[in-house]
Amino acid sequence: MNTLLSILLLTLSILLATFVLQISKQLNHHLEKNSKPFDMVIGAKGSPLQLVLSAILHIDNPTGNISLDEALRISKNPMIKEAILVSYGDNYRGYRILGTSDEYVRKYGATLKEGKLNTKNFEAVFGAEVAKKLNLNIGSSFVSSHGLIQNEIEAHDEKPFVMTGILAPTGTVVDQLIITNLESIWKVHEHENEHIEYKKHKEEHKEITALLLNFRNPIGALQLSRSINKDSSLQAALPKFEIDRLLKFLGIGFQAINGIAMAILLVAGLSIFISLIKTVRERKHELALLRTYGATNFQLLKLVFLEALFLSLIGFVLGWFWGRVSILLFSNLASDTYKYHLEISSPNMQEFLILIIVIFMTILAVIFASYSLFKLNISKILADA
Amino acid sequence: MIRTTSLRFTYQNTKTNTFYFPDIDLSFEQNALILGPSGVGKTTLLHLMAGLLIPKKGNVFIGNTCVHQLTRNQLNNFRGKHIGIIFQRTYFIKSLTLLENLRIREKLSKKTTDPNRRRQLLEQLELTEVRNKKVHELSEGQRQRLSIALGVIHKPKVILADEPTSNLDDKNCEKVISLLKKEAQICKSNLVIITHDQRVKLHFNKHIIL
Structure with a gap:
């Protein structure tokens, strides 16, 4: 006994x-691996940790949208090595749909396993895990729904997506995402704008959710983050710093x-x-x-x-x-x-x-x-x- | 050969008087009975001879060895090699079989093991059939014989038996005594039995009365 x-x-x-x-x-490993590809995130004002969690790790809600013009203006800064625009806010059966460029997928080292990459509007590639869970075939179409939580009510029925490819597993957040181009995200939401009178100006008022940046040297990142946080309506967050802070909180537990x-x-x-x-x-x-x-x-x-x-x-x-x-x-x-x-x-x-x-x-x-x-x-x- | 000289012993923490033991001097292959009423210190004397207790005074000689001048580890070694003890109650390693009990006894004696000796002993004690049984599966008589086997397997110089017949009927008593005598002869050792059993007296010439 x-x-x-x-x-x-x-x-x-x-x-x-x-x-x-x-x-x-x-x-630790997961957070580090996923935040590593980017030196900085720029998004709407709010909690920097929230910005990192939403734009990089895709687990929180976005802090808001930022204007495309402003994002493009910032990305012209000579200290920036590369800039990737991301737009999100829709989901398909609980999996986030991310509007971005091919660069994004490349940054996480994801390669195509089946099919082809999305080239036209309303084409989407699936992360390995999403493809496995949803069990969809290449060529099948699906309808996104508004928000980040699965719901049938706010479905964008009239604008179906087509699945064109599946990515190989990477062990990163990409596995959990459905990736399309920025245009598609804008087009899905166009009808919403139609009610508003800005229709003809919509080109100028296009919005994205966040801007992911890499710098030529770390000093550039610090300088830009200071100037953005002080002088603009945007906020800049450093993933590494925010993740370290998060781990410190978790560390106590x-x-x-x-x-x-x-x-x-x-x-x-x-x-x-x-x-x-x-x-x-x-x-x-x-x-x-x-x-x-x-x-x-x-x-x-x-x-x-x-x-x-x-x-x-x-x-x-x-x-x-x-x-x-x-x-x-x-x-x-x-x-x-x-x-x-x-x-x-x-x-x-x-x-x-x-x-x-x-x-x-x-x-x-x-x-x-x-x-x-x-x-x-x-x-x-x-x-x- | 075993010899004791003016052994005295006092138990700590008790009010009993000091035990004064008569000197014992047994020549080669000589056997002896130690007799006396209970409480007179028979078991104490046996344990002194086995080196399990340390005397207040006096000494025990086995062969040429002065038992109580050995260090603790030397004494352990010496006891394992040259002394065989048969206890009044039978004690074994419960989780092992009869044969395993014998083997552990042989191993700890640090003498070279002799499979023939083991086989013959089991044969003589009629234990061959049950050698692979766990000790708790043995009958009372088999256990008694196993405890004899454990006392003599390593051919000790001295075999010490503490009331080996107290729980036995006449027939088994005879059997055990003759087995002990026979084994002592085979091992060429001194057999010392303490007892108050009248039946045993007839089998031995030398009586030491406490």
Whole structure:
């Protein structure tokens, strides 16, 4: 019973520790990989973190729209190496439709797996994950709906899209997107503008959601961000900076869970120690008998240690296994909510370090328990008939 | 050969008096009975001879070795090699089979193992058939015989038996005594039995009365 409890506690703590490590590691990796292609995002004023989350990671709502003219004006700045316009705000069955240029797909290193890239208006390529989930064939048409959440009411029925290609998986946000050109996004929303009197001026009033930039050198980025945030109605956000800030917030949560895992690990160590003492007490006859056979204290200690090590290793392996199973379960949940899935990876260095800690803890428990082992009064134990 | 010289022993934390033990001097292959009423220190003497207890005074010599001058580890080694103890109650490693129990005894004695010796011993003690059974599956008599096997498998210089017949009927008592005597002869060792069992007396010439 006691033994079972020790294993259970150890399993639980290893589960928590490896789970948190994996999540934080993969999340870090995911955020870094996706924000890396761009040095700066320019969008409507609001929260810079929101701007990064929406324009780069595609998990939040946009802060608003910006005028195409202004975006084009900014992108002429000589310090800018490349500028990519993005426009979003529609979805198809919950997957975001992103209006942009071919550059965007290239920045994430996505290549075509099937079909062809979108060249004309109302043609779209699908990210690998979207294609897999929606199970659409090349050539089939679909109707986008307004907003970023799936709904049937605000469907743009009269302007169907055609799927022309599927991208190979990249492990980035591109996998979760439906990509078309900017024109299509504008055209889909044209009828909305029709009600408004600007119809004939619509060319001048075209809008996009954000501008993604890369700079020739980092100083350029700092200068431009300062001037934009100060002197214009737009806002500039640095993805790397915002992501670091976000991870810092999340870090506190991870640390808390890690702290809990460590506390449970400590309890598990204590429980191994108690179970060892109990083992020594319950098997004092056998241990005393082995002493009369010529076994040294060290040999008995080795025996007890091996037993404890066995428990620890079982606990560790079970904990690791269930940790990965939890990642799998969590991944299914996360991919529905955040359109992002976690990978099941093989053991890594940090987990190896945890194993070393567990073994060290076992050794410590055995050293403490050895006192009761050395204290055994063989004569008394064997004479008490 | 086993010899004790002016052994004295006092248990700590108790009010019992010091035990004064008569000197014992057994020559090669000589057997002896230690007799006396309960509480007189029979088991204590046996444990002193086995090196399980440390005397307050006096010493035990087995062969040329002065038992109580050995270090702790030397004593462990010496006990494993040269002393065989048969306890009043049978103790085994419960999770192992009969054969595994024997083998662990052999291994810990650090003597070269002899498969023939094991086979013959099992044969003599009528344990060959049940050698692969777990100890808890054995009958009371088989367990008694296994505990004898465990005491003699490694051919010790001294076989010490603590009330080996107390729970046995007349027939089994005879059997156990003759087995012990036979094994002592095979091992060329001294057999020392402590008992208050009258039935055993007839089988031994040398009686040491406490």
